[in-house]
Amino acid sequence: MEMDPERRRKLMELARVHDEWQARYGIDDADFTPDGSDSERRRTPTPDQVWELERRTRVVLGQDPDTGRYPE
Numbered sequence: 277m278e279m280d281p282e283r284r285r286k287l288m289e290l291a292r293v294h295d296e297w298q299a300r301y302g303i304d305d306a307d308f309t310p311d312g313s314d315s316e317r318r319r320t321p322t323p324d325q326v327w328e329l330e331r332r333t334r335v336v337l338g339q340d341p342d343t344g345r346y347p348e
Contacts, residue, residue: 289336
């Protein structure tokens with residue numbers, strides 16, 4: 277089954293946004309998730325850094341960056 281082109285585009289954009297964010301802040305833990313990681317070398321992002329990633333992710337998904345709501 278072939279993936280919807282718009283979904284593929286969004287996933288690629290999300291990966292790019294995440295990679296840029298990780299590089300900008302030196303998050304070197306490949307296992308980082310919003311809930312944290314079990315790595316010994318864990319470099320936890322600050323709450324502001326996580327919020328920035330969340331806002332950028334919402335924009336890619338077509339949501340309001342502050343509320344997460346879709347436009348009506």
